[in-house]
Amino acid sequence: MVRVKICGITTLEEALAAVDCGAHALGFVFAESPRRVDPVQVRRIVQKLPPFVCKVGVFVNARRDDVFRLAAYCGLDALQFHGEEGPEYCRGWRWPVIKAFRVRDRSFIEEITRYRVSACLLDAFVPGRRGGTGVSFNWQLAREAGGLGRIVLAGGLSPANVEEAIRTVHPFAVDVSSGVETEGKKDPEKMRALMAAVRRADDGIPGL
């Protein structure tokens, strides 16, 4: 099954609702964002989660020692680097690393080959924004990255478009933030609809 990460979790209520909907991973943003969450809050949430849920920290150009300290303190399982972190920065971590690339054209494909990471996340390029934009990009470009390792598809995904996105790109995982929110908060109905759409795409069942 295509794995699903719900990103931008800020409360225990949102976290448990995402887990109840079947999300495989939860994302906590430690960078400039309306979804930025305090490390103490993340630690409290993580300590109350059931087993078998991957906790991902999202960072943008952070100091390595800060990332290490926060990941250990919060009890994270994986690191997502969503800035201009280079191949060297992404090496030598004790956690799996997801490196995000903001896709404008095919040049990201050569860039991906320079990294040795657990997965490459493909997000839309929006000038002046790092992520969480709710904007999608040309999934045909993402499809061309098939065979270059695990691809996490992100950027403007929602219950309405995720089936087509999965059938086009065949990603290892999808990562959704804006598309399952209502007025800036995670919406359980939208998360349930997203998971149902992902299952339909996985089962090859045409949109109902």
Ligand SMILES: O=C(O)c1ccccc1N[C@@H]1O[C@H](COP(=O)(O)O)[C@@H](O)[C@H]1O
């Ligand atoms: O969610 C954020 O606010 C955010 C801020 C800074 C860097 C990354 C962020 N989230 C990541 O952005 C993408 C796509 O989000 P969306 O679904 O288009 O809203 C996703 O990978 C999030 O992990």
